[in-house]
Amino acid sequence: MAELPAALGAAIDALMEGRQRGDLHARAGRISHAYRAGATSTGVVREAGDALAYAVSRLPATYAAVRHVLDRLVERCPDFAPASGLDVGAGPGTASWAMAEAFPTLSALTQVDCNRAFLDLARTLAADAVSTALRQPVQRLADLVGKAPLPQSDLVVLGYALAELAQPSQGEVVERLWAATAGALVIVEPGTPAGYQRILAARDVLIGLQAKILAPCPHQAPCPLVAPDWCHFAVRLSRSRDHMAAKAATLGYEDEKFSYLVAVRPALFKEANAGRILDRPETSKIAVAAKLCGTDGTVAVALVPRRQKPAYAAARRLRWGDELRLGRNAAEADASPEPDASPDCLD
Structure with missing residues (x-):
């Protein structure tokens, strides 16, 4: 059962003190409905209250999925010790926490997002984090499809963000991310057929750029799955009381399904034997x-x-x-x- 880092859970709880639960839960419901309808975070999360509602209702599952994928990277590359990290489409810093937890060697972190409310919340949530990189990130308010070069980083993570981009620009963004990757690039998407198709397209782009696919694929060949099957995985996470209320849930846990890809530079790559x-x-x-x-x-x-x-x-x-x-x-x-x-x- 996946759990949020204690400091992150405590930070969210502290921000919830004195707030009207009904308002926050209504915001969470509106955000969830808008996301399912294909809206982007910029149009849905407009202010601090919206960002907090997202953190209560959606952050835990995103963290659990990204942390699970980073653990797979650790399994395949146990000697990988990234010093610099780049969290693209950072939101409230969800993947940043997963990066810092999975890799204590992380000493520098850049967070890129086009939503100021999210970046402000990311800094607030990490105020008491153990990781210096989390407490003192470099934040960039920028669109993912912009042309400005991204900083070279040992570890680059794009979590649940490709879906927010127009299909023609997704490949260009993957190319920009790979250009910024000194070691490993991690992409995580919802575990739906559409999310899997975005992962497949990113995989094709990366292989064309001479990237090595480390996981989940144990090979560099075309995906052998045949529609309607698709490659996805699941992680179970526990729900806090506010998380349950925000999602009108009755169970104390949630199963998050996701698709993912880990691509590495040749120096990090090891052929899979399993x-x-x-x-x-x-x-x-x-x-x-x-x-x-x-x-x-x-x-x-x-x-x-x-x-x-x-x-x-x-x-x-x-x-x-x-x-x-x-x-x-x-x-x-x-x-x-x-x-x-x-x-x-x-x-």
């Missing part, structure tokens, strides 16, 4: 079955039989989005093509 699990594994008394995107660029069903006890025990602990190392944690597992070569027949 496939990526693309759905919740199914465990029976006979075997663990996992839909697997393999290092060879194909999708297959990996079966880890119960008779292979160590491998079966290890496979039972694996989750959606994890790597499955056939020949290591599942030494004798069988991998077979999906029936009719169609991934969606597993869903």
Whole structure:
């Protein structure tokens, strides 16, 4: 269960003190409705109260997804120790917190957003953060499609922002981000078919720029999934009381679905030696079955039989989005093509 950093949760709670919950929750509902209708943050978040409503209702899920993706980057590149970070489409600094938590080496941070209310809130929320980079970021009030060069940074994150750009400009923005990337570029989008298509388009652009795809793909080949299937993952996060009220929710947790991409410079790249699990594994008394995107660029069903006890025990602990190392944690597992070569027949 993903949790917000204690300092971030406390900062949001402090800002909520003395506020009319009804007004804030109404703002959150309006923002959510507008986003679903395709509106951008500039037109929806117009003042400090709107920004805070967003932080209460939407920030936790965005943080959980970005932090999950950054943890995947740590898994694949355990020696990566970025000193500088660039949070593009920063909003209230959500990805900035995830970057600082995942990489304590971060000493300099630039936040770029076209919404002053968001940037002001980002600075307020980080006033008591442990990370100096979080407390003292360089903030740029700028449109993502602007022509001004972005600062070279070891780690660049674009979280839930491509959807706010017109389709023709998305590729140009990805090119600008890659030009600013000294080490790793992370892009996270909603885990919808449309979000996946934006990730796929960004992947094509980056491969064309000689970037190396580190995750989730364990290969550089075209995506093997066939519509209506799409590549996405999920993370579960706990909800605070205000979070539940803002979303009119009855459950104390939320499952955030997202699609993502991690691209790195060749110096950071390591060939994958494990496939990526693309759905919740199914465990029976006979075997663990996992839909697997393999290092060879194909999708297959990996079966880890119960008779292979160590491998079966290890496979039972694996989750959606994890790597499955056939020949290591599942030494004798069988991998077979999906029936009719169609991934969606597993869903």
